[in-house]
Amino acid sequence: SAVISQKPSRDICQRGTSLTIQCQVDSQVTMMFWYRQQPGQSLTLIATANQGSEATYESGFVIDKFPISRPNLTFSTLTVSNMSPEDSSIYLCSVGAGTFGTDTQYFGPGTRLTVL
Amino acid sequence: GDSVTQMEGPVTLSEEAFLTINCTYTATGYPSLFWYVQYPGEGLQLLLKATKADDKGSNKGFEATYRKETTSFHLEKGSVQVSDSAVYFCALSDPGNAGKSTFGDGTTLTVKP
Numbered sequence: 001s002a003v004i005s006q007k008p009s010r011d012i013c014q015r016g017t018s019l020t021i022q023c024q025v026d027s028q029v030t031m032m033f034w035y036r037q038q039p040g041q042s043l044t045l046i047a048t049a050n051q052g053s054e055a056t057y058e059s060g061f062v063i064d065k066f067p068i069s070r071p072n073l074t075f076s077t078l079t080v081s082n083m084s085p086e087d088s089s090i091y092l093c094s095v096g097a098g099t100f101g102t103d104t105q106y107f108g109p110g111t112r113l114t115v116l
Numbered sequence: 117g118d119s120v121t122q123m124e125g126p127v128t129l130s131e132e133a134f135l136t137i138n139c140t141y142t143a144t145g146y147p148s149l150f151w152y153v154q155y156p157g158e159g160l161q162l163l164l165k166a167t168k169a170d171d172k173g174s175n176k177g178f179e180a181t182y183r184k185e186t187t188s189f190h191l192e193k194g195s196v197q198v199s200d201s202a203v204y205f206c207a208l209s210d211p212g213n214a215g216k217s218t219f220g221d222g223t224t225l226t227v228k229p
Contacts (some may be wrong), residue, residue, distance in 0.1 A: 004159075037216075042205065042221045043160075092159060096209075096217075103148060103167075103209060105217055107159040 002027055002095050003090055004108035013113045020079045021111045023093035028073035029097075033065070033105065037090040046091075049076045083115045118143045120219035122206050129196055129227050132201025137191040137223045139180075149173075149182050149189040152205040154222070159203065163191075170219055196227045 003026040014021050023032065031050060035043040047055040048064055055068040069077045080087055090112050094105040123138040141147065151163040159188070164173030169184035178193045189206060206220040 043219045045216060048216070093162075104150065104162050104165060104208075105152075105160075105209075107152075108159065109159040 002097070004093060004095060004104040004106060006091075006093060006108040006111050008111060009109065010112040010114075012116060014116055015084055017083055018079055019083065019113060020077050020090055021093075023076045023078070023108055025074045025095055030073070032070065032076045032079045033094045033096065034068065034076075035092040035094065037092060037110070039089070043092065046060065046078070052116055080113065083113075085115045088115045107110045117212050118147070118208060118216075118218040120208055120218050120220035122204075122223050124221075124223070126224040126226060129225070131198055131227055132220055133227075134196045135191070135193040135200075135225070137198045137206075137225070139189045139191065139206035139220060140155050141187050141189065141218075142208075143210045143212065143218075145210045147208040147210040147212075149180070150207040150209065151178070151180055151189070151191050152207060152219075154203040154205065156202070156204075163168050163204070167185050197224070198227045198229055201225055201227050211213075 005024045007022045034046040045058050046061045047057045047066050049055045049070040051070045067079045090110045092110045094107045095102045119142045121140050148167045149156050150165045152160040152203045153163045154160045154199045164175040166173040166182035172181045180189050180191045207223045
């Protein structure tokens, strides 16, 4: 298993500003994932972050809005840019176990973002 | 594309009642199936999993059997406790889709004493 921490755990931000969320894993992993969980909803995959290459974004998510960094095998950041109230969500990072990270996913505790 | 359909909630049960949460899926390949649980104020954590047809995953009294013929992975527990109150997510990981995970909408379970 993997232990994942996220910072900040929560934040309240003003419209038009940006927030960077950090995700730290206690072991080296190939694949890291960023999800959004809107209130009362399921998880939606934003992007897959692989070390040494650009992140792969899912349909409906773009790099200008959600830039991601993956400087090494234990760390990643997600920035939510030019925020609006619709960005209010819980943002979760996760890592995949198994071959190529395609098995069980381990999740961080999440970052609860409120945009006013 | 891949999808997971979960029984709609919320579900409210009395302590020691029997629990079933239905989950069906569609996938392009041969997925692994999972149940994750999210306790209030916490992140998701794996509850149980099954990686091939007819496998049974079990943990903490919960069970689910991978049924390929009905594309289902229903979660069951014989006697729920108040501490089981949480949101339960059915999910799949599909090697045919770069191993990405697809989640159901989640089912909120409340167990009353």
